[in-house]
Amino acid sequence: MxxxxxxxxxxxxxxxxxxKQLDAEVVDLSGAIGRVLASSVTSQLDFPHWDNSAMDGYAVRYTDVQACSTEEPVVLEIVEEIPAGYQPQVSIQPGQASRILTGACMPMGADTVVIQERTRREENSVFILEAPEPQAFVRHRGAFYEAGGQLLKPGIRLGATEIAVLAAVQSTKLTVYRxxxxxxxxxxxxxxxxxxxxxxxxxxxxxxxxxxxxxxxxxxxxxxxxxxxxxxxxxxxxxxxxxxxxxxxxxxxxxxxxxxxxxxxxxxxxxxxxxxxxxxxxxxxxxxxxxxxxxxxxxxxxxxxxxxxxxxxxxxxxxxxxxxxxxxxxxxxxxxxxxWSPMFVQARSLHDLRSDGKRETYLWGQLGVNTAGTYEFQLAGGSHSSGNLISLAQTNGLAVVPVGKTHIPQGELIQVLLTGLPLKIG
Missing domain, CATH: 3.40.980.10 (MoaB/Mog-like domain)
Incomplete structure (x- = not known):
């Protein structure tokens, strides 16, 4: 043996x-879930695609508002309203601001967003009640990803988050392994x-x-x-x-x-x-x-x-x-x-574990995470016979009893091979 x-x-x-050549195929983005990338993915789009606002508020010039306070607010003229998906038409001049919503393009001339909670509006004017940080709440073009760079590397198994990224940068055809x-x-x-x-x-x-x-x-x-x-x-x-x-x-x-x-x-x-x-x-x-x-x-x-x-x-x-x-x-x-390797985690056993010590032994049960954030392993009930398939239901881990060990007392730390997602305990 x-x-x-x-x-x-x-x-x-x-x-x-x-x-990468013989075993690769091209699939649509809609059919790529769970597939493994065979080549790098790049995009010709920056991400974000343009400077935009991270919050609802007002696009301003930092130099206009850097010294304001509740006692001495700065009053700016509102020259435009910019919702998401709208291309700004007005360049911000000294003493001006644009009403801007989350995700909307920053107008020319503005470099900072003041969130609406720190303002007061009166008709066509906005009172800035608190000085922001320079470039506050501005997401700059290419800050997350610059066009032409490696977006995803080969060997990645595509999950929901990767699919979202690929959709966002319009990568609709992907080279994956069969x-x-x-x-x-x-x-x-x-x-x-x-x-x-x-x-x-x-x-x-x-x-x-x-x-x-x-x-x-x-x-x-x-x-x-x-x-x-x-x-x-x-x-x-x-x-x-x-x-x-x-x-x-x-x-x-x-x-x-x-x-x-x-x-x-x-x-x-x-x-x-x-x-x-x-x-x-x-x-x-x-x-x-x-x-x-x-x-x-x-x-x-x-x-x-x-x-x-x-x-x-x-x-x-x-x-x-x-x-x-x-x-x-x-x-x-x-x-x-x-x-490649199986995933093992260290857990505290809630039961005594026993083996004859002659072979590396796997005992199945439930692996969970307690309120303190540590792993605990609970042995499945019933006989641990290799023919007892019934006791394997709802288990998600295999406790390892090494060769030479015949008994691991309750409370000891053990290695557990993950076969599913850990459960929450408590």
Whole structure:
């Protein structure tokens, strides 16, 4: 059995990231959410596009108002009203001001905005009751971004805030990496689909759906190939189909040492190079990792197909995916190196944690942030069996019990692998 960190390092070393030319495509801004940029984004627009007001008030010349006070206000003539979207028509002269609203263009001659709370208006005149700072409440053209500079760098996964920025600078076509294609198949004569009547001894194939959901969350495109019976020829045909169409293949079951565990021998028959057969982790000890040479149909010669033979137990499959598959998908997708590794946080355990100490153990539960702003981890109820999928619902973290540790007392600080967003506690 390989140590967890060694297995993780081997897997990342096998991944060949997407190529900026061969694996890029152009998408509309409306379809760019969740995509990874393959090239820098620039804009020919300054941001802000012009000097504008950050508040409702009056556009003035600082020299006219720098010495005013409530006792000795300055009185200015109002020569124009400037709402947002209006091009000012009058240049401000000494003794003049323009009424201006938030976001509106600054008029020529004005360099400062006095907010309306510090003024008093009487018909066509405004009394400035307090001296502002020079250039107060003026957002200058290009202060946030200058045209021609790098707006967003390659490797960024586009979220709502990036989409807002791109819309604001009118970047409507984007070069992104294509989504990784991930084939998913389940092995086992005992498996049935969720819509089939369940007979004694049968098990519903939840792995197909869970892994497809995880792949989608990670930005990939899942290809669900269904259930494959425990027959070598059927399995060989299914794996051949999977490596022909996908960048990564995930199979569940058939990688242990049982009489019907054929995956490893079929991989060898198909010309795969096996790199990992088991990892010192609990749950998830049986883990096969292999690579296939690039299929002949591929436009990107030289890139191999990465194969993960995951355990059949549902929790083991999920844990293996979070710990080993997710980093591989992140690297393949074009994300930067700092985003490849799983995210661990330090938290205080609210329960005793136990393990046999022989393997790195992951115990699932809820990670939250208390009112003091520190992380706390609450162990999920029920049995922590690798087959107990029910107890995995609503969890968002995996507490790590290192090799050699059999007991971590309640209240101790632990490492927690994030599998979702932390919750608020209290």
């Amino acid at each position: 390989l140590p967890v960190e060694e297995a993780s390092s081997i897997i990342l070393g096998l991944v060949q990231p997407f190529d 989504r990784p294609r991930v084939a998913i198949l389940s092995t086992g004569d005992e498996l049935v689909t969720p819509d089939q009547p369940l007979q004694p001894g049968q098990i519903v194939d939840s792995n197909q759906y869970a892994l497809a959901a995880l792949v989608t969350q990670m930005g990939g495109t899942p290809q669900r190939l269904g259930i494959v019976p425990d027959e070598p020829e059927a399995l060989k045909e299914a794996i051949s189909q999977a490596i022909f169409s996908a960048d990564i293949v995930l199979s569940t079951g058939g990688v242990s040492v049982g009489d019907y565990d054929y995956v490893d021998q079929i991989l060898a028959q198909l010309g795969a190079e096996l790199h990992i057969r088991s990892v010192a982790v609990k749950p998830g000890k049986p883990l096969t990792v292999a690579t296939f040479p690039s299929p002949l149909h591929r436009e990107e010669p030289g890139r191999s197909v990465l194969y993960f033979g995951l355990p059949g137990n549902p929790v083991s499959a999920m844990v293996s995916c979070w710990r080993f598959v997710q980093p591989a998908l992140a690297k393949l997708s074009g994300l930067p190196e700092e985003d």
